[in-house]
Amino acid sequence: MRESFPSEPPSTPRPEPPPPAPTPASAAAPAATLRVCVLGSGSSGNSTWVEFGGDAILVDAGLSAQRTRRTLRDCGLDERKLRAICVTHEHTDHTCGIARLHALLGIPAYANTGTAHAARNVPDGCWKCFSTGQPFSLGPFDILPFSLPHDAYDPVGYKIACGGACVGIATDLGMATTLVRGQLSGCNLLVIEANHDEELVRGATRPWRLKQRILGNQGHLSNSAAAALIADVAGDSLRTVVLAHLSRDCNREDLALETVRADLAAHGLERIRVLAAHADSPTPVCSCGCI
Numbered sequence: 001m002r003e004s005f006p007s008e009p010p011s012t013p014r015p016e017p018p019p020p021a022p023t024p025a026s027a028a029a030p031a032a033t034l035r036v037c038v039l040g041s042g043s044s045g046n047s048t049w050v051e052f053g054g055d056a057i058l059v060d061a062g063l064s065a066q067r068t069r070r071t072l073r074d075c076g077l078d079e080r081k082l083r084a085i086c087v088t089h090e091h092t093d094h095t096c097g098i099a100r101l102h103a104l105l106g107i108p109a110y111a112n113t114g115t116a117h118a119a120r121n122v123p124d125g126c127w128k129c130f131s132t133g134q135p136f137s138l139g140p141f142d143i144l145p146f147s148l149p150h151d152a153y154d155p156v157g158y159k160i161a162c163g164g165a166c167v168g169i170a171t172d173l174g175m176a177t178t179l180v181r182g183q184l185s186g187c188n189l190l191v192i193e194a195n196h197d198e199e200l201v202r203g204a205t206r207p208w209r210l211k212q213r214i215l216g217n218q219g220h221l222s223n224s225a226a227a228a229l230i231a232d233v234a235g236d237s238l239r240t241v242v243l244a245h246l247s248r249d250c251n252r253e254d255l256a257l258e259t260v261r262a263d264l265a266a267h268g269l270e271r272i273r274v275l276a277a278h279a280d281s282p283t284p285v286c287s288c289g290c291i
């Protein structure tokens with residue numbers, strides 16, 4: 001039996017509760033920000049999470065699907081937000097998890113036709129193709145793929161803009177071309193390769209051909225070249241730099257960080273936070289625009 005107060009006539013409907021007062025902006029959920037986490041980086045595998053609100057993409061899937069999913073869980077990142085994988089080039093340290101992630105999560109992989117054709121470890125049905133240099137949108141993300149010099153079929157870096165912030169990602173590049181410097185200017189966060197220390201490469205017990213490949217214009221960026229690139233493109237809006245794809249044998253984290261920080265300090269840019277990505281563990285989740 002319905003309980004009612006004696007003073008309330010049974011035929012009178014209960015008054016509607018007043019509508020809730022509008023929530024003050026300061027008490028509302030924080031506005032979405034562009035967030036980035038390098039899940040792992042190095043010659044054993046590369047993958048970077050880029051998130052805005054309820055949507056996310058991966059740039060490359062070079063960790064196994066199992067490790068990618070475990071790392072996302074460990075970082076508190078929700079794989080259900082994933083909309084796509086944007087692929088830089090076909091080397092397996094950037095592509096080996098794509099097929100399985102596509103099968104498990106139903107997400108497509110985006111690449112230019114050259115990379116899609118060259119990535120033999122990815123079934124044709126996974127791909128959606130773009131033209132390098134032509135911007136496209138994926139959910140809330142405005143994405144510009146741009147050419148990089150690297151010994152792959154048609155490698156790219158990405159500039160990803162969303163919610164008024166912008167991330168630039170360039171790993172696996174032999175040199176910083178004018179095009180690369182132009183595309184990485186004006187970003188709030190950069191993920192840039194600092195692959196090796198040139199002296200450590202020259203002193204390493206590796207075949208000369210391999211050393212030539214690493215040091216060449218189609219190979220990988222050294223610490224000092226990365227430092228010069230970052231100092232060159234750093235604008236007022238650049239807050240965070242993540243050094244990526246560090247060589248296990250021909251680099252050291254302290255050396256890479258020291259080289260880049262010293263160069264930034266020489267340009268009066270010590271305010272920029274510089275982190276190193278690791279082969280075996282993720283970086284912190286970095287929000288663009290906050291230090």
Ligand SMILES: [Zn+2]
Pocket residue numbers: 042043046091093094172245
């Ligand atoms: Zn690579």
Ligand SMILES: [Zn+2]
Pocket residue numbers: 089091150152172
């Ligand atoms: Zn590569």
